[in-house]
Amino acid sequence: MLSRRIIPCLDVREGQVVKGVRFRDHAVVGGIVELALRYRDAGADELVFYDITASPEGRSVDRAWVERVARKIDIPFCVAGGIRSVEDARAVLHAGADKVSINSPALERPALIAELADAFGVQCVVVGIDSLRDADGQWRVRQYTGDPSRTQALPRRTLDWIAQAQDLGAGEIVLNCMGSDGVRQGYDVAQLAQARAVCEVPLIASGGAGAAEHFRDVFTGADVDGALAASVFHSGAIDVSALKRWLANQGVMVRVAIEPETCDG
Amino acid sequence: MSAVVTSTPDARAGTEPSSASVVLVDAGGTNIGSVRYALQRLGVDAPLTSDPAAIRAAGKVILPGVGAAGPAMARLQALGLIDVLRSLTQPVLGVCLGMQLLCARSEEGDVDCLGLIPATVRRLQPASGVRVPHMGWNRLRTCSEHPLLDGIDADAQVYFVHSYAVPPGDYTLVSARHGVPFSAVVARGNFFGMQFHPERSSTVGARLLRNFLAL
Numbered sequence: 001m002l003s004r005r006i007i008p009c010l011d012v013r014e015g016q017v018v019k020g021v022r023f024r025d026h027a028v029v030g031g032i033v034e035l036a037l038r039y040r041d042a043g044a045d046e047l048v049f050y051d052i053t054a055s056p057e058g059r060s061v062d063r064a065w066v067e068r069v070a071r072k073i074d075i076p077f078c079v080a081g082g083i084r085s086v087e088d089a090r091a092v093l094h095a096g097a098d099k100v101s102i103n104s105p106a107l108e109r110p111a112l113i114a115e116l117a118d119a120f121g122v123q124c125v126v127v128g129i130d131s132l133r134d135a136d137g138q139w140r141v142r143q144y145t146g147d148p149s150r151t152q153a154l155p156r157r158t159l160d161w162i163a164q165a166q167d168l169g170a171g172e173i174v175l176n177c178m179g180s181d182g183v184r185q186g187y188d189v190a191q192l193a194q195a196r197a198v199c200e201v202p203l204i205a206s207g208g209a210g211a212a213e214h215f216r217d218v219f220t221g222a223d224v225d226g227a228l229a230a231s232v233f234h235s236g237a238i239d240v241s242a243l244k245r246w247l248a249n250q251g252v253m254v255r256v257a258i259e260p261e262t263c264d265g
Numbered sequence: 266m267s268a269v270v271t272s273t274p275d276a277r278a279g280t281e282p283s284s285a286s287v288v289l290v291d292a293g294g295t296n297i298g299s300v301r302y303a304l305q306r307l308g309v310d311a312p313l314t315s316d317p318a319a320i321r322a323a324g325k326v327i328l329p330g331v332g333a334a335g336p337a338m339a340r341l342q343a344l345g346l347i348d349v350l351r352s353l354t355q356p357v358l359g360v361c362l363g364m365q366l367l368c369a370r371s372e373e374g375d376v377d378c379l380g381l382i383p384a385t386v387r388r389l390q391p392a393s394g395v396r397v398p399h400m401g402w403n404r405l406r407t408c409s410e411h412p413l414l415d416g417i418d419a420d421a422q423v424y425f426v427h428s429y430a431v432p433p434g435d436y437t438l439v440s441a442r443h444g445v446p447f448s449a450v451v452a453r454g455n456f457f458g459m460q461f462h463p464e465r466s467s468t469v470g471a472r473l474l475r476n477f478l479a480l
Contacts, residue, residue: 074467076426095298098299098465225400
């Protein structure tokens with residue numbers, strides 16, 4: 001039986017891990033490889049690197065760090081942010097990333113999903129979706145959420161987009177529930193459960209993790225394959241290895257990493 | 266990615282198997298670098314090659330692969346490697362698609378493969394709670410003893426990403442379950458296969474690769 005995945009997400013800007021309000025006030029948290037190894041040692045099942053480096057005019061983003069990560073870590077990792085073409089994806093995958101995640105570019109041009117799936121196989125293609133509930137009670141997709149001044153509400157319903165993305169060749173869906181994102185009151189289990197009902201490929205929950213119970217609740221309540229979180233892991237509020245031991249005790253199937261011999265755990 | 270990368274073995278490297286004679290067959294696919302880096306972490310620098318003479322002369326041969334069976338077989342054919350691979354007598358390890366290519370046939374593109382493992386690769390069927398692709402960490406169930414499995418715990422987990430699988434058979438060393446049981450590790454004579462990605466399976470994967478290098 002498959003284990004539920006715990007997936008720390010690291011924001012990368014110009015080759016370093018940063019935190020802060022997106023697009024301003026970034027503070028450098030540390031080196032990419034160093035932090036990746038720390039999460040790997042704690043038992044993270046996978047890592048997502050969200051590259052928020054602004055694309056220099058007419059040039060592609062320097063992603064030499066992808067190969068450095070691939071050389072050092074021995075768990076899968078996904079690169080998100082700024083991938084707009086098969087060639088962008090090829091560079092990242094050939095540098096050693098296991099998957100690429102696309103969001104706004106897929107909304108601009110859904111055929112990109114199919115192009116990536118044809119070129120690399122569906123297992124490499126993750127579609128990220130930012131979703132917010134509108135006044136009429138419908139969840140709809142938001143675009144360009146990385147930059148608040150550009151964020152747009154689309155008429156497209158979230159559940160329709162999930163279905164379309166997987167028809168086009170998405171091998172995995174990451175659903176970021178913006179209504180719960182950043183407030184640490186738990187994942188949006190109701191929305192994720194509806195997404196689960198239409199999503200036949202792996203589904204990853206994003207947005208809202210604040211406590212260990214939130215992970216348990218989204219696994220048991222929405223049957224998601226994985227749960228992604230950033231700030232609760234980076235701040236140390238939740239330790240990945242402790243979280244996984246707790247989830248195992250709660251009856252959630254997880255991979256409890258082999259402890260190093262020096263660990264007294 | 267450059268074709269030749271000088272490894273920087275760490276202090277443990279002296280106790281590791283010789284790196285002189287392990288080669289990676291370049292059958293395309295995006296995980297070749299990852300497999301290469303995993304071997305480098307074990308102190309082994311395995312060149313990437315499609316040269317028949319280098320493959321025949323190697324002490325160990327690894328056939329990695331991500332992608333679809335049809336294009337991969339077409340590439341092996343174009344490179345003149347089908348009969349080379351079939352005739353090898355040293356330990357050969359197929360990883361993920363590379364394992365599937367060792368089989369007789371694949372439903373993916375309905376293509377004949379190398380015929381070294383007497384099995385037909387079948388598509389995994391989605392069902393309630395069974396998502397395809399099978400993506401993530403899953404438990405291994407050991408079916409028989411083998412040096413390839415030294416030090417691997419009964420409930421060890423490894424990282425899978427695939428939509429097609431090899432049904433269980435007498436060639437199955439380790440099985441796993443995703444809706445139905447399938448072969449996670451196969452062996453037939455000097456040919457071995459791992460459906461999961463040892464290069465992305467953390468400590469367990471590293472141990473399995475080390476065991477293969479020590480065969």
